[in-house]
Amino acid sequence: MIPRVLSIAGTDPTGGAGIQADLKSIAATGGYGMAVVTALVAQNTRGVRGVHVPPAGFLADQLAAVSDDVEIDAVKIGMLADATVAGVVSDWLRRCRPPVVVLDPVMVATSGDRLLDPDAERALRELIGHADLITPNIPELAVLAGASPASDWAGAVAQALAVSRRYRVLVLAKGGHLAGGPVRDALVDAAGGQAVVEFRGERLETHNTHGTGCSLSSAVATLRVRLGDWAPAVAAARDWLAESIAAGAELGVGGGNGPVHHLAGLWSRGGLRTRPRPARLAERWWQQVAELRRDIEALPFVRGLAEGDLDRAAFEWYLAQDSCYLRDYSRALAAASTLATEPSAQRFWADCAQGALVEEQRLHRALLGDRPRPPAAPSTTRYVDHLLATAARGDYRVLIAALLPCFWLYQNLGSRLAARSDAAHPYRAWLDAYGDAEFAAQNERAIDLVTTAAVEADEPTRDRMWRAFRASCEHEAAFFAAPLAARPAG
Numbered sequence: 001m002i003p004r005v006l007s008i009a010g011t012d013p014t015g016g017a018g019i020q021a022d023l024k025s026i027a028a029t030g031g032y033g034m035a036v037v038t039a040l041v042a043q044n045t046r047g048v049r050g051v052h053v054p055p056a057g058f059l060a061d062q063l064a065a066v067s068d069d070v071e072i073d074a075v076k077i078g079m080l081a082d083a084t085v086a087g088v089v090s091d092w093l094r095r096c097r098p099p100v101v102v103l104d105p106v107m108v109a110t111s112g113d114r115l116l117d118p119d120a121e122r123a124l125r126e127l128i129g130h131a132d133l134i135t136p137n138i139p140e141l142a143v144l145a146g147a148s149p150a151s152d153w154a155g156a157v158a159q160a161l162a163v164s165r166r167y168r169v170l171v172l173a174k175g176g177h178l179a180g181g182p183v184r185d186a187l188v189d190a191a192g193g194q195a196v197v198e199f200r201g202e203r204l205e206t207h208n209t210h211g212t213g214c215s216l217s218s219a220v221a222t223l224r225v226r227l228g229d230w231a232p233a234v235a236a237a238r239d240w241l242a243e244s245i246a247a248g249a250e251l252g253v254g255g256g257n258g259p260v261h262h263l264a265g266l267w268s269r270g271g272l273r274t275r276p277r278p279a280r281l282a283e284r285w286w287q288q289v290a291e292l293r294r295d296i297e298a299l300p301f302v303r304g305l306a307e308g309d310l311d312r313a314a315f316e317w318y319l320a321q322d323s324c325y326l327r328d329y330s331r332a333l334a335a336a337s338t339l340a341t342e343p344s345a346q347r348f349w350a351d352c353a354q355g356a357l358v359e360e361q362r363l364h365r366a367l368l369g370d371r372p373r374p375p376a377a378p379s380t381t382r383y384v385d386h387l388l389a390t391a392a393r394g395d396y397r398v399l400i401a402a403l404l405p406c407f408w409l410y411q412n413l414g415s416r417l418a419a420r421s422d423a424a425h426p427y428r429a430w431l432d433a434y435g436d437a438e439f440a441a442q443n444e445r446a447i448d449l450v451t452t453a454a455v456e457a458d459e460p461t462r463d464r465m466w467r468a469f470r471a472s473c474e475h476e477a478a479f480f481a482a483p484l485a486a487r488p489a490g
């Protein structure tokens with residue numbers, strides 16, 4: 001289940017803090033983000049220039065628009081601007097209380113600019129009564145504790161215990177503002193026997209800490225839904241945030257305290273390329289061998305087949321090579337069946353292996369009777385060596401990509417030549433075999449198996465699959481060229 005997480009917060013047009021940071025954090029930690037704007041803030045990485053608070057009725061309309069339609073799994077509340085805004089949010093929470101409510105009691109930005117009227121603190125205290133978790137930084141903790149900012153970690157934890165006791169709420173005290181040493185945060189629950197769970201991490205030397213509080217609280221809200229408990233949610237959110245802070249400088253955004261790179265980990269692990277759909281990948285591969293296909297169709301052997309004036313001896317030489325080829329092709333198909341993990345694919349490749357052997361015996365009997373098998377021509381040997389070597393390497397996906405051209409090119413060529421030929425065509429039986437509906441269905445299935453495996457594979461594997469497919473197409477071209485190019489005289 002994907003948590004549906006609503007951020008109720010102010011804006012940051014430079015995208016590092018506020019609702020913009022919340023949406024990125026929610027997405028980065030596995031949730032679906034929604035946003036109700038409390039205040040429009042003209043700010044950048046250097047500071048706040050102005051705040052515009054839309055009419056309270058419109059805030060209520062935004063909240064109702066979301067909750068009337070969407071089941072909300074978690075709420076993160078950030079900048080509230082003034083007492084009226086805090087009151088509207090309290091009223092809404094009284095009516096519609098999502099299962100997880102995280103309140104970041106935003107009062108002052110790191111730049112020193114106020115983001116909450118001093119006279120709104122009473123309304124904020126009321127709002128805390130609706131929250132499961134609050135996430136104050138050192139100055140905010142001090143305001144809630146009615147004390148001066150703690151100068152060390154022990155003092156911060158003591159204040160967090162007092163706040164937790166007073167408001168009967170779980171507190172995540174954040175130590176980012178304390179100078180030096182590791183950064184420490186603590187989950188403090190005065191109700192649970194004064195439980196304190198401490199989290200420590202390396203303090204990163206960086207100016208990219210704008211919006212860290214916003215980002216952490218929305219990540220915790222999302223991960224609390226996903227992981228089912230607060231301590232694992234905070235631990236996972238901190239790991240993600242540390243990775244994002246560390247990559248913040250790469251963004252080159254702003255001349256003040258820059259933003260964190262919310263998606264750094266995802267981009268580096270998942271890449272930025274969209275995974276193609278199987279049908280799109282089939283189109284692309286087919287297109288990428290268009291020139292080779294044109295070369296094959298221009299070969300004298302194929303033109304002779306099309307026109308029906310191909311020299312009989314050349315055709316029989318070709319069929320004898322086909323018989324040699326099919327014997328080993330069948331072995332490679334059987335290897336694909338052995339390597340397949342899915343039963344229907346295993347059966348498909350086994351059926352094809354058996355079909356290739358039956359065809360090989362039919363050709364052999366029809367052409368050669370009891371005479372000894374002709375030696376394989378170099379073009380035949382090279383093609384089967386490629387298939388058998390690919391099979392020996394044991395990667396199912398690469399092997400089936402190598403096997404595909406023998407379905408796809410033949411079915412395409414055979415069906416088009418069969419459609420053009422009449423009943424008197426001398427090679428009609430051969431054309432019918434490759435142009436029939438059963439072979440067309442086999443070809444479709446083979447394309448589907450290969451392209452589905454390719455889109456599910458990682459990029460290097462997909463690339464190896466493509467190269468194996470392309471190599472087999474080249475072998476097909478050489479195979480079709482051989483009867484008239486390299487056939488021994490007589």
Ligand SMILES: Nc1ncnc2c1ncn2[C@@H]1O[C@H](COP(=O)(O)OP(=O)(O)O)[C@@H](O)[C@H]1O
Nearest residue numbers: 137174175176177183202203204209212213216
């Ligand atoms: N330099 C830093 N290196 C690593 N983590 C940091 C750093 N600065 C802040 N954090 C982490 O970012 C989160 C927000 O911290 P803090 O700065 O205390 O709050 P706020 O952004 O609300 O002022 C906390 O988890 C804190 O530990």
Ligand SMILES: Cc1ncc(COP(=O)(O)OP(=O)(O)O)c(N)n1
Nearest residue numbers: 010011018109110210211212213214
């Ligand atoms: C609209 C808005 N909300 C909150 C903040 C404060 O963000 P925070 O995560 O505490 O980080 P700093 O901006 O203080 O570094 C904000 N600036 N704007």
